[in-house]
Amino acid sequence: MTDLTDIRALDAADPLAHFRDRFDLPEGVIYLDGNSLGALPREAKKRIADVVSREWGQDLIRSWNTNHWIEAPRRVGSKIAQLIGAKAAEVIATDSTSINVFKALSAAIDLNPDRPLILSETGNFPTDAYMMEGLSRLTGGRVEQKLVAPTDIPSALTEDVAVLLLTHTNYKSGRLHDMAALTKAAQAKGILVIWDLSHSAGAMPVDLNGCNVDFAVGCGYKYMNGGPGAPAFVFVAERHQNQVFPALSGWMGHANPFDFTDDYEPAAGIDRFLCGTPGILGLAGLECGVDLMLEADMAVIRNKSLALSQLFIDLVEANCPDVNLVSPRTPELRGSQISFAHERGYSVMQALIARGIIGDFRAPNVLRFGFTPLYTRFEDVWIAAMALSDIIRTGEWENEKYALRAAVT
Numbered sequence: 001m002t003d004l005t006d007i008r009a010l011d012a013a014d015p016l017a018h019f020r021d022r023f024d025l026p027e028g029v030i031y032l033d034g035n036s037l038g039a040l041p042r043e044a045k046k047r048i049a050d051v052v053s054r055e056w057g058q059d060l061i062r063s064w065n066t067n068h069w070i071e072a073p074r075r076v077g078s079k080i081a082q083l084i085g086a087k088a089a090e091v092i093a094t095d096s097t098s099i100n101v102f103k104a105l106s107a108a109i110d111l112n113p114d115r116p117l118i119l120s121e122t123g124n125f126p127t128d129a130y131m132m133e134g135l136s137r138l139t140g141g142r143v144e145q146k147l148v149a150p151t152d153i154p155s156a157l158t159e160d161v162a163v164l165l166l167t168h169t170n171y172k173s174g175r176l177h178d179m180a181a182l183t184k185a186a187q188a189k190g191i192l193v194i195w196d197l198s199h200s201a202g203a204m205p206v207d208l209n210g211c212n213v214d215f216a217v218g219c220g221y222k223y224m225n226g227g228p229g230a231p232a233f234v235f236v237a238e239r240h241q242n243q244v245f246p247a248l249s250g251w252m253g254h255a256n257p258f259d260f261t262d263d264y265e266p267a268a269g270i271d272r273f274l275c276g277t278p279g280i281l282g283l284a285g286l287e288c289g290v291d292l293m294l295e296a297d298m299a300v301i302r303n304k305s306l307a308l309s310q311l312f313i314d315l316v317e318a319n320c321p322d323v324n325l326v327s328p329r330t331p332e333l334r335g336s337q338i339s340f341a342h343e344r345g346y347s348v349m350q351a352l353i354a355r356g357i358i359g360d361f362r363a364p365n366v367l368r369f370g371f372t373p374l375y376t377r378f379e380d381v382w383i384a385a386m387a388l389s390d391i392i393r394t395g396e397w398e399n400e401k402y403a404l405r406a407a408v409t
């Protein structure tokens with residue numbers, strides 16, 4: 001299907017098409033990077049302005065009570081829970097994903113104190129392994145990190161492993177792990193399991209409790225459209241919550257923070273995974289993104305995501321020389337992004353961005369395109385694939401201005 005009339009018919013029949021208007025998208029831009037920074041919901045623009053001018057400006061400190069600021073991490077967490085197959089009281093929106101990885105890891109090694117290894121995979125988004133390394137040093141080497149190739153995970157699940165930390169959707173290739181099978185295999189060996197859902201939450205149905213997951217973390221500013229640096233979330237299965245003494249035992253996770261006692265007493269339940277004062281502006285943006293997502297059916301989002309990405313693969317492979325698919329060819333094995341390798345991927349992506357078609361580049365040679373069904377049209381996919389074809393066929397990317405590396409790729 002390469003005829004534009006057919007493609008417009010797909011948009012006309014799309015049950016999610018009306019969501020596009022709920023975003024404040026720039027004219028003339030095709031945005032295929034919502035997997036890295038989600039677009040701006042119109043509601044978030046209004047809501048954040050209101051939080052700034054009225055709640056902060058006028059109501060000032062009274063807002064912690066009157067505008068329910070103090071409840072925001074719990075309230076937003078309970079909404080995120082609906083997107084990831086968790087109970088309302090198992091998720092809290094707080095801190096960054098990196099910090100939540102640390103909290104989950106430190107909790108897990110505490111629950112499994114006699115085992116020396118924390119296991120993960122090579123080729124993951126680096127912060128997860130970096131946090132493992134920091135924790136290992138902090139424990140004076142009591143736990144050590146072990147990284148194996150993703151395909152070697154099953155054979156590395158041995159009885160000296162305390163915790164397995166995996167990312168559900170790989171950031172670079174979009175490859176999915178089998179959450180149910182790996183969780184089960186690890187738990188059969190007494191290993192606790194942490195899933196990083198950064199590229200899955202808001203992109204596809206996730207069923208943490210259906211998979212009996214122990215801990216999970218994820219990102220608020222990618223598919224959930226929470227805004228730049230939006231708070232992340234942490235999921236802790238109910239059965240573990242009161243067993244854990246938080247490593248980051250900040251006052252907001254205290255049972256009674258406003259008693260100002262000298263000793264730390266963890267709050268009951270998920271609240272003990274709070275640390276310091278929540279960022280209210282960030283939570284306001286995140287809540288709008290999550291509310292919008294909750295209006296749509298995640299199964300419908302997943303169907304459209306797979307249809308958009310398949311169309312992109314078909315069009316690129318039929319029209320663009322010199323690129324190779326990096327993402328799995330089987331739709332069920334990938335997330336909501338498609339990656340192609342090109343020898344000069346950085347320059348090719350800069351040439352695309354110069355035409356208003358925004359994807360991103362991941363070293364050393366990967367062109368990455370995210371498909372966000374709430375605001376991406378089938379026609380956008382067609383235009384992007386044709387532009388990519390044109391840029392490669394004409395050598396437009398060879399202009400030296402496209403070779404200059406920016407700080408953020």
Ligand SMILES: *Cc1c(COP(=O)(O)O)cnc(C)c1O
Nearest residue numbers: 096097098125127167171196198
């Ligand atoms: C994006 C991403 C993160 C982001 O971590 P921050 O602390 O928000 O910078 C973490 N893990 C994975 C797998 C990611 O893709």
